[in-house]
Amino acid sequence: MKKLFGLLAIIALFSGFRLQERTWLALGDSITYLNEHADETGNRITKGYMTLVTEQLKDIRYVNKGFNGWTAVEIAKQIETLGLTKADIYTVFLGTNDWWAGKPIGTMADFEGNTGFGTINGAFRIILDKFKSLNPQAKVILITPMQRSDFVYINGFRNNAYGSYKEKNGQTLKQVADAIRDVGKHEKLKVIDLYHERSLALKNLVTFKHLKDPATGSYKNFPYPDYIGVPFNPDTDEYPYPSDAARMTYDGLHPSDAGYAVITKLLVKAMKN
8 A cells, every 4th residue: 555655646746747948049040040941942951950959858949030141240230129038048050141241250359348240259249148138047059150062042043152162251161160169168158069060061061063064064963072163054054952962951051951960969969968
């Protein structure tokens, strides 16, 4: 009888136990935005990283604050209009659009001196200060931009950009990623460094780029780095990333399911801790 009562007490205890829900606000660009917009990828993705994380961590509810095409500088400029709310966890996944737009990185002095949204460093100070004002006890995780191959938008070929294998406006994407790492170190924040993640290296982003061979005029599948410098005409050429070209990205920039799986694994580990 005592054993029965003990068993019933244990059952009652666990049946009444519920994980305390945590709110996660994910601030980012199109890589974040696409979580709910698989149709805008030509259905090349199944689930974004927020859905995948919360499938594994059942106590977390996410809020998607991804702004398609936005930079950290623009987000800092508009910070009071974005509807950011109190959360237990904040992630910031920005920087790739800043690099392509030629936004100046600035220096740590811009971050420390709160010099405004004229630089990436200054923008991150504004963003992090906003989080602190909403919840000083929140956990903040910074995510550096991934490396990027040549990008061609699947729904409009004229929207294209070369990869991070060369500079834009005298800056490398690596310098942007390193600046974000430095901010994290300065603020003692967790940083998920996707730029230096080996599985997301340039050679792994796409299997090939489908382009006309200048020597023959016939289409050929060029792996990295052979596709660099091979011309692409958005008005007449076929889409250079058919479905079998996808690897860690489906279009040279945005993660595929495989790419999102890598991001998810790193985020789950960080959030568990």
